[in-house]
Amino acid sequence: MRILLHRADGVTEPWVRDFAELLPEAEVVVWQEGASIAPCDYAVLWMPPEALLAELAQVKAIFLTGAGADAILKYGDALPPVPIIRLGDAGMAIQMAEYVTYFVLRYFRRFDDYEQQARSGTWAQLAQHRKEDFSIGVMGMGVLGMGVIDALLPFGFPVRGWSRSPKQVDGVQCFSGAESLGEFLSGTRVLVCMLPLTPDTHNLLDRARLSLLPQGAYLINVARGGHVAEPDLLALVRSGHIAGAALDVFSEEPLPAAHPFWDEPRIGITPHISALTIRTESIRQMAGKIRALENGEPVADVVDRTRGY
Numbered sequence: 231m232r233i234l235l236h237r238a239d240g241v242t243e244p245w246v247r248d249f250a251e252l253l254p255e256a257e258v259v260v261w262q263e264g265a266s267i268a269p270c271d272y273a274v275l276w277m278p279p280e281a282l283l284a285e286l287a288q289v290k291a292i293f294l295t296g297a298g299a300d301a302i303l304k305y306g307d308a309l310p311p312v313p314i315i316r317l318g319d320a321g322m323a324i325q326m327a328e329y330v331t332y333f334v335l336r337y338f339r340r341f342d343d344y345e346q347q348a349r350s351g352t353w354a355q356l357a358q359h360r361k362e363d364f365s366i367g368v369m370g371m372g373v374l375g376m377g378v379i380d381a382l383l384p385f386g387f388p389v390r391g392w393s394r395s396p397k398q399v400d401g402v403q404c405f406s407g408a409e410s411l412g413e414f415l416s417g418t419r420v421l422v423c424m425l426p427l428t429p430d431t432h433n434l435l436d437r438a439r440l441s442l443l444p445q446g447a448y449l450i451n452v453a454r455g456g457h458v459a460e461p462d463l464l465a466l467v468r469s470g471h472i473a474g475a476a477l478d479v480f481s482e483e484p485l486p487a488a489h490p491f492w493d494e495p496r497i498g499i500t501p502h503i504s505a506l507t508i509r510t511e512s513i514r515q516m517a518g519k520i521r522a523l524e525n526g527e528p529v530a531d532v533v534d535r536t537r538g539y
């Protein structure tokens with residue numbers, strides 16, 4: 231069995247080593263532009279360059295080393311009609327839960343305000359927020375969104391979730407579909423974006439929708455930069471309608487040095503690290519799925535190309 235590996239960061243050696251240990255029956259071939267490559271059975275990649283697509287003609291399945299499929303589905307019909315299989319958690323859900331919990335507590339306990347005060351040597355106790363005024367709205371109740379919800383529920387915040395299909399989750403006010411988005415947003419104090427990027431969700435958080443959040447709301451975007459109309463968000467933060475935003479993802483990454491987000495103290499920036507791919511855990515998951523496919527068994531986390539996730 232041959233596996234074609236592409237790493238956008240060029241760091242392939244640890245991946246080859248872990249595959250040798252966890253799937254010793256496979257030979258891993260590292261993709262190099264221009265090199266002639268014998269046909270492979272499976273491909274393991276993330277954001278493949280267009281030149282790689284020709285090598286996918288004979289693979290039985292494409293494995294993504296991330297949870298989102300937007301970076302490959304953009305190639306549309308140029309992709310072979312084989313299963314595209316994303317990571318399902320593989321150690322990312324707990325990282326998302328950590329990241330989002332940190333920012334929710336930072337805003338709720340006003341640690342951002344206390345940090346500002348400390349910079350000017352100000353000793354002043356600020357009014358506490360009330361939990362009942364601090365509802366958390368999680369957009370996307372999938373593998374990672376549910377991890378975030380499970381982490382936040384024990385704190386006693388009112389938690390609401392929004393998904394495409396209707397759901398019932400104990401302790402969570404559930405909303406589904408475009409028709410309920412307005413009601414979901416207008417009752418959400420801290421909006422957490424955990425959606426996949428699809429044609430339906432691209433630019434979803436524009437001025438009109440962000441304005442539905444109550445005055446003094448917060449945004450935590452750990453999904454994709456393409457979900458947010460960035461100039462609209464900046465205007466709403468500057469106007470004070472949005473009291474703060476924690477952004478891990480941007481429409482252009484790395485975020486350009488001249489981007490106005492860098493100069494806005496109410497916008498927290500991290501470089502797409504809210505949930506990193508954990509290599510060994512991911513390869514273990516892929517190895518299990520490759521063995522299942524070889525045995526003709528079904529596997530989880532196959533991307534639905536029509537839905538876009």
Ligand code: NDP
Binds near residue numbers: 394427504
């Ligand atoms: P899942 O596919 O498990 O969950 C997606 C959720 O979004 C589902 O609940 C789905 O609804 C909902 N959804 C999709 N489209 C819509 C829509 N149009 N309207 C309402 N709800 C919608 O994905 P994961 O939880 O595993 O991952 C989510 C995203 O997180 C990934 O696609 C990726 O882009 C991002 N990500 C970001 C990382 C980072 O480091 N910043 C790391 C990893 C992932 P339903 O349940 O009805 O299907």
